[in-house]
Amino acid sequence: MDFLIPNQLNYPILSVLIFAPLAGAIVLFMIRNETVARIWTLLVSLAVFVLSLPLYFNFDPSTTKYQFGEHTAWIPAFNINYTLGIDGISLLLVLLSTFLIPICVLASWKYIDKRVKEFHFCLLLMGSACVGIFSSLDFVLFYIFWEAMLIPMYLLIAVWGGPEKVYASIKFFIYTMVGSVFLLVAMIALYLKVGTFCIPELMTQTHLFSFNFQFWVFLAFGIAFAIKVPMAPFHTWLPAAHVQAPTAGSVLLASVLLKMGTYGFLRFCLPITPNASMYFAPYILIISICSIVYGGYVALGQSDMKKLIAYSSVAHMGFVTLGIFLFNKYGLEGAILQMINHGITTGALFLCVGIIYERSHSRLIADNSGIAKIMPIYIGFFGFFCLSSMAFPGTNSFVGELLVLLGVFTDHKLIGALSIPGVVLAAAYMLHLLQRIAWGKKGKINFPDMNIREVIYLTPLVIFVLWIGFAPGPFLDVMHASVGHLMDQLQTAGAVALVK
Amino acid sequence: MDVVLFLPETYLLLMALAFFCQSLWKSSAQLNQGIAVFLTGIGVFINLYTLNMTGDLFYQAYRVDLFSQTFKLLLSVGLFLIVILCRKNKSIEERLQPEFFMFLCVSALGLMLMVSSVELITILISMELSSYSLYILIPISKDISHGRIEAAVKYIIFGAAATGIMLFGMSYIFGLTQSTYLSEIMNKMPELIGQPVGIVGILLILCGFFYKLSVVPFHFWTPDIYEGTANETVSFIATMPKIAAAALLIRIVNLAPPGSVDLVQVLVVIAAVSMTFGNIAALVQKDLKRLLAYSSIAHAGYILLGILTLKVDGYSAVMFHITAYMLMNLACFLVISTVSKEGENVTISDISGLYKRSPLLAFTLAVGFFGLAGIPPTAGFTGKFFLFIAALKEGHLALIIIAAVNTAISIYYYLNIVRSAYGQDPDGLPAVSVSFSSRLLNYGLIIAIILLGVLPAKFIEFARTACETIKL
Numbered sequence: 024m025d026f027l028i029p030n031q032l033n034y035p036i037l038s039v040l041i042f043a044p045l046a047g048a049i050v051l052f053m054i055r056n057e058t059v060a061r062i063w064t065l066l067v068s069l070a071v072f073v074l075s076l077p078l079y080f081n082f083d084p085s086t087t088k089y090q091f092g093e094h095t096a097w098i099p100a101f102n103i104n105y106t107l108g109i110d111g112i113s114l115l116l117v118l119l120s121t122f123l124i125p126i127c128v129l130a131s132w133k134y135i136d137k138r139v140k141e142f143h144f145c146l147l148l149m150g151s152a153c154v155g156i157f158s159s160l161d162f163v164l165f166y167i168f169w170e171a172m173l174i175p176m177y178l179l180i181a182v183w184g185g186p187e188k189v190y191a192s193i194k195f196f197i198y199t200m201v202g203s204v205f206l207l208v209a210m211i212a213l214y215l216k217v218g219t220f221c222i223p224e225l226m227t228q229t230h231l232f233s234f235n236f237q238f239w240v241f242l243a244f245g246i247a248f249a250i251k252v253p254m255a256p257f258h259t260w261l262p263a264a265h266v267q268a269p270t271a272g273s274v275l276l277a278s279v280l281l282k283m284g285t286y287g288f289l290r291f292c293l294p295i296t297p298n299a300s301m302y303f304a305p306y307i308l309i310i311s312i313c314s315i316v317y318g319g320y321v322a323l324g325q326s327d328m329k330k331l332i333a334y335s336s337v338a339h340m341g342f343v344t345l346g347i348f349l350f351n352k353y354g355l356e357g358a359i360l361q362m363i364n365h366g367i368t369t370g371a372l373f374l375c376v377g378i379i380y381e382r383s384h385s386r387l388i389a390d391n392s393g394i395a396k397i398m399p400i401y402i403g404f405f406g407f408f409c410l411s412s413m414a415f416p417g418t419n420s421f422v423g424e425l426l427v428l429l430g431v432f433t434d435h436k437l438i439g440a441l442s443i444p445g446v447v448l449a450a451a452y453m454l455h456l457l458q459r460i461a462w463g464k465k466g467k468i469n470f471p472d473m474n475i476r477e478v479i480y481l482t483p484l485v486i487f488v489l490w491i492g493f494a495p496g497p498f499l500d501v502m503h504a505s506v507g508h509l510m511d512q513l514q515t516a517g518a519v520a521l522v523k
Numbered sequence: 524m525d526v527v528l529f530l531p532e533t534y535l536l537l538m539a540l541a542f543f544c545q546s547l548w549k550s551s552a553q554l555n556q557g558i559a560v561f562l563t564g565i566g567v568f569i570n571l572y573t574l575n576m577t578g579d580l581f582y583q584a585y586r587v588d589l590f591s592q593t594f595k596l597l598l599s600v601g602l603f604l605i606v607i608l609c610r611k612n613k614s615i616e617e618r619l620q621p622e623f624f625m626f627l628c629v630s631a632l633g634l635m636l637m638v639s640s641v642e643l644i645t646i647l648i649s650m651e652l653s654s655y656s657l658y659i660l661i662p663i664s665k666d667i668s669h670g671r672i673e674a675a676v677k678y679i680i681f682g683a684a685a686t687g688i689m690l691f692g693m694s695y696i697f698g699l700t701q702s703t704y705l706s707e708i709m710n711k712m713p714e715l716i717g718q719p720v721g722i723v724g725i726l727l728i729l730c731g732f733f734y735k736l737s738v739v740p741f742h743f744w745t746p747d748i749y750e751g752t753a754n755e756t757v758s759f760i761a762t763m764p765k766i767a768a769a770a771l772l773i774r775i776v777n778l779a780p781p782g783s784v785d786l787v788q789v790l791v792v793i794a795a796v797s798m799t800f801g802n803i804a805a806l807v808q809k810d811l812k813r814l815l816a817y818s819s820i821a822h823a824g825y826i827l828l829g830i831l832t833l834k835v836d837g838y839s840a841v842m843f844h845i846t847a848y849m850l851m852n853l854a855c856f857l858v859i860s861t862v863s864k865e866g867e868n869v870t871i872s873d874i875s876g877l878y879k880r881s882p883l884l885a886f887t888l889a890v891g892f893f894g895l896a897g898i899p900p901t902a903g904f905t906g907k908f909f910l911f912i913a914a915l916k917e918g919h920l921a922l923i924i925i926a927a928v929n930t931a932i933s934i935y936y937y938l939n940i941v942r943s944a945y946g947q948d949p950d951g952l953p954a955v956s957v958s959f960s961s962r963l964l965n966y967g968l969i970i971a972i973i974l975l976g977v978l979p980a981k982f983i984e985f986a987r988t989a990c991e992t993i994k995l
Contacts, residue, residue: 098980100987101912141882163908167899174893177938181946182878189946193938200898200934204927207908211915211923 026223027092027108027160031081035093036074037107040121040154043071048147057139061132064143068124068150075121075154082114084501087508089160089223097164103220106160111505112289112359113157115498119366120153120279122483127271129480130374134270134381135183142183145175146271153279157286162210162220166203169283173199176280179272180264191260191267198260202247209243212236213295226294229516234298241299244292245307251284252344254307255314258337265333266386270377273329277336277373278366285343285362289355293347293509297516304348311348312441314341319448323455328376328386331456332369335412338445339365339420345442346427349434350513355506356499357426363498364411364419364491371408371484375401378477379460382470388456392463398472402461404481411488413453414446419491528578528587531570531595532635538562539628546621556610559624560960563603570596577992583704584642589989591639594770597846598638601763602631604853605755607964614664614753614866623663627759630656634767643693643703643728646771647686650731653767654682657760664753665866674751681744685734692727695720705778713780722785728775735768737816738823739797746804749816754863757812758856761819762849769845772830773838777993781833790831795925798824802933811859811869814936815852818895821933822848825907828914828926835994837913839986844906846982847894847975851903854891854968858884862955871940876949881957885944887965894972896937897930902975909983 030036047067054060083090089108097105109117127146135142152175155168173196181192214220216236217228232240250257261281265273293300318338325331343365346358378401379391395402411418414425424446431439473481491498526533541562545555574596578587605627615623633653640646662675697703699721700711715721734741749757779786801821808814826848829841859869861884862877878885894903907930915923957965975982 096980098983100980100983101909138878141878167904170899170904174889174898177941178945181942189942192946193935193942196938197931197934201931204930207911208915208923208927211908211912212920214912215916 026088026227027094027106028083028086028088028090030091030093031083032077032091036077036091037109037154037158038093040071040075040117041107041151041158043067043074044124044147044151048144048151051140051144051147054140060140060143061128064147065125065128067147068121068128071150072121072125075118078109078114079118079501082501084111084504087504092160097161101163101214101220102218103163104161105164106221107158107164108160109158110508111502112509113286114501115359115363116157116279116282116286117154119282119363120150120157123274123278123366123370124150126370126374126480126483127274129476130274130377131269131271132476134377138182142179145178146275148175149179149275149279153275156283160222162213162222162225165222166207166210169206170203172280172283176272176276179275180268183269183272184267186267187263188267191263194260195264198250198257202250205243206247209240212240222290222295226512229295229297229512232296234302237296237299238302241292241296241303244287244296245303248284248287248292249310251287252281252340253284253337254310254341254344255317255337256310258314258318261337262330262333265336265373266327266329270373270380273373273377274370277332278370281336281340282362282366285340285347285358288344288347289359289509293350294512297513300348300513301350301517304350307344307348308435308438311341311345312438312445314338315345315442315445316448319445319452322452323448326388328379328388328391328456328460329373331388331452332372332376335449335452336365336369338449339369339412341445342424342427342442345438346430349427349430350510351430351433352506352510353426353433354430355509356502357423357428357430359502359506360491360495360498361420361423361427364423367484367487367491368408368411368418368420371404371481371488372412374481374484375405375408378473379470383468388459388463391468392459393461393465394468394470395461396465397468398470400473400478404473404485405460406457407485407488409453409457411492413449417489417492419488419495422491422495525578525580527573528576528580530573531566531599532632534566534569535628535632535635538566539625539632542621542625542628546625549618550621552617552620555620555624556606559606559609560603563599563606566599567596567603570599581645583706584645585636585639586641587639588992590770590773590993593842593986593989594638594766595635597766597849598631598634598763601766601849601853602627604964604968605759605762607960608758608853608857608860609755610958610960613860613863614755616665619663623660626656626660626663629653630660630759631763634763637767638770641705641774643697643705647690647693650735650771651686653764654686657764658682660756660759661748661752663756670751671753674748677744678748681734681741685731685741689728689731692724692730695724695727699724705774709778712778716779716783716786722783722789725775725779725786726789729772732768732772732775733793733823735764736772736823736826737765737820738793738827739800739820740793742797742801742820742823745820746813746816749812750810750868753866754812754856754860754868758853758860761815761856762852765819765823766845766849769826769830769841772826773841773990774993776830776833777838779833783833787831787833790827791919791922794824794827794831795922796824797821797827798926798929802929802936805933805936808936809870809872811855811871811874811940814871814940815855818933818937819852821929822895824929825910825926828910828919828922831919832913832917834913834917835987835990836916837910838990838993839983840906840909840913842986842990843909843979843983847902847906847972850968850972850975851891851894851901854887854965854972855895857961857964857968858888858891861957861961871943873952874940875943875947876952877944877955879949879954880952881955883957883962883965884955887969888944889941890969890972892937892940894976896934900973900976902972902979905976905979909979
């Protein structure tokens with residue numbers, strides 16, 4: 024267990040973060056009144072967020088080990104353990120997950136009016152599964168959370184979704200499942216080779232894996248994660264799911280679920296199959312460029328706000344995979360920061376779309392254009408997040424994209440040059456959207472401006488956008504050691520391969 | 524002879540007699556069901572009591588060991604749940620209810636005898652005892668439509684044919700080894716397994732159990748019998764004989780010495796074809812019972828994954844998965860028989876909007892079908908996971924990839940059911956009322972499926988110990 028630092032706190036914080044929402048969800052069934060159910064869920068999710076803060080304050084950024092560790096035998100017959108722990112890569116993702124759940128509850132206050140209890144039940148389950156995914160250090164545990172998360176997400180889309188919800192939810196589910204069955208096979212293959220499901224132990228045993236073995240394991244991993252990210256040829260489920268999902272569903276989908284794919288690349292592909300990762304890196308870089316340009320180009324032509332943001336997600340996540348497969352410090356740190364940024368900004372944009380949808384019952388740009396005069400506060404927020412999404416200097420995405428681009432230009436000038444059109448496209452589609460929404464041709468519409476509740480749940484996001492934009496230090500500091508360790512692992516594997 | 528060793532079987536026989544007496548006079552359906560629940564409940568405890576006993580009976584033809592006792596316990600739990608599920612037996616006439624319970628008991632008795640038999644003739648007789656009761660059970664129902672009779676006739680004809688094939692295989696084995704005792708056959712097997720005749724003999728015997736488990740070349744009866752038989756009866760046919768068949772498959776395959784490549788190859792092909800056929804055929808089904816029939820064919824393929832390892836790991840995975848399979852199938856049948864108003868068949872459109880009509884049933888249905896699809900944290904996933912590990916350990920990579928692809932295919936039709944229950948509006952379909960006992964059964968099954976999925980450690984260790992007892 025030398026990879027794990029026993030819990031620094033005097034209570035099992037990660038288990039609490041996983042099981043508190045579950046317990047809250049069970050209590051939810053005993054509540055009859057809908058408003059009470061909402062308040063209860065809000066309190067539970069806020070409590071979970073507050074409980075997750077010690078993770079940041081007690082985090083030791085100098086060590087490469089996994090912190091807040093918990094380790095209990097679970098299925099000894101197969102050497103499966105209940106192992107939890109986080110490092111600099113997963114810390115921010117765990118915090119992002121706990122941070123977003125209360126916002127989702129607030130955003131659904133008026134929007135969800137049927138099956139309220141069940142809706143919040145699903146939200147809490149999602150919260151629990153998300154923390155579980157990012158903190159599992161046992162492959163089986165990770166897989167169980169990874170799959171279990173599908174059920175509440177499926178229900179969020181299928182029950183509370185838009186008119187095409189059936190198609191969208193099934194597509195989402197099947198795409199993810201197809202990817203994960205191969206993940207399952209690869210996971211068992213690794214287990215039979217090493218005799219453990221423990222992820223950090225697998226990372227240290229890479230010398231046992233021949234290149235051929237790594238090649239196939241990487242492919243199996245890669246399909247599962249590429250679907251989740253989503254990378255260009257596997258992205259078609261995303262616009263459908265985003266458009267049909269309720270606001271909270273879209274937010275969780277964009278902010279947390281997509282990160283599971285890139286997190287998978289960072290946690291599994293790079294350290295466990297390093298040689299195959301290096302072999303595949305050029306291809307993934309090309310696919311990432313394609314995702315960036317394709318996503319941006321398609322986003323430019325959308326008339327549906329949610330679809331536009333969904334395609335912009337494809338482009339943004341392209342930057343993340345681009346950063347990951349550069350294997351240098353700027354690229355990796357930029358990618359991790361960009362994961363958080365995308366979670367904040369795109370989540371906020373979906374919340375904005377939700378706000379306008381509650382008023383006009385339409386997501387079409389044409390139906391909501393020219394509202395700058397009647398909803399000034401709204402346009403203020405919306406414009407701000409649009410600027411953040413196109414990586415305007417001073418916002419969070421600028422820092423992330425800058426780091427990724429720095430990384431690209433250090434090693435691959437040509438790839439870097441190819442990614443520039445993507446940056447320009449981002450500005451184009453976002454400004455085009457903003458221009459039409461704010462100052463477009465005004466229809467006969469008269470909506471009330473944002474209310475206090477809506478301002479309350481968007482404000483924290485604004486703070487984070489500016490914070491990361493102006494002072495990214497606190498966010499980058501925690502990941503230096505872990506990213507350095509990841510690069511060491513890659514270099515060692517590369518050196519071994521050279522000796523062979 | 525130690526009478527206590529034979530206690531579970533004796534008890535079932537007495538229970539069948541009790542229902543025979545009950546059938547002689549008029550009695551209310553509720554009373555009958557109450558008696559049945561009570562008696563089968565005691566049966567579970569009796570099986571628990573005899574769980575750790577070991578011994579040989581009837582001139583070594585009948586072995587009581589942890590392996591057989593575990594399967595007997597499973598069978599008794601299954602019978603208990605099925606009897607609860609039959610509370611409002613809508614498809615069987617009230618006056619025939621005692622007989623219905625009687626034949627259920629006799630059939631379960633046959634299955635219990637089967638899992639303990641270690642001699643070919645005993646196996647055959649106990650299997651027939653269970654089958655004959657089912658031949659009578661299938662046509663018992665309120666409206667004798669042509670579907671019901673067709674189902675009954677098909678089951679008899681296919682069953683008789685499978686038994687014939689099995690007997691033929693037994694004759695080969697007897698001819699080669701001059702013995703009908705499995706232990707003696709096992710000693711002579713290493714020299715026989717190299718010869719075609721030895722493999723053919725074993726395979727022909729296996730055919731009888733393939734029929735019960737509905738593995739592909741013997742699957743033809745499954746969809747029609749599921750469709751044509753009363754919901755409650757199918758819940759028995761879909762689970763109990765399969766448990767016993769899995770046990771017997773393990774016992775017979777165990778005869779083969781390690782490294783029987785040819786036998787394993789045949790099993791690999793059958794497993795691959797079975798799961799692929801079952802899953803693809805299920806994609807287009809509209810009737811829930813037909814869909815479950817094809818899903819059971821696919822699951823038979825998954826179960827073979829564990830059997831073809833010829834190792835204790837595989838066998839214990841089979842034991843785990845068949846338990847999970849029983850629970851998940853009963854969950855599905857519980858919903859089907861509750862939703863069905865007059866005992867008619869339930870189609871996908873009949874369960875649309877079930878989450879509004881009865882949230883609990885919809886949840887049970889979702890847990891059951893997600894379990895069958897193998898999605899964590901249900902027991903279906905854990906079982907499949909163990910099976911995959913066991914088979915991959917023996918190097919069946921191609922087969923596991925086929926199984927993985929199959930899992931992905933199967934998601935579509937399982938999800939389709941859940942989609943219908945959760946994603947659609949009821950369109951004027953009435954609310955479904957769930958009685959108190961059925962509510963308890965719902966909760967029980969949901970909790971059991973999830974608990975078995977999340978905390979499998981104890982059970983899988985236990986299954987491993989149980990399966991080691993037959994290796995001797």
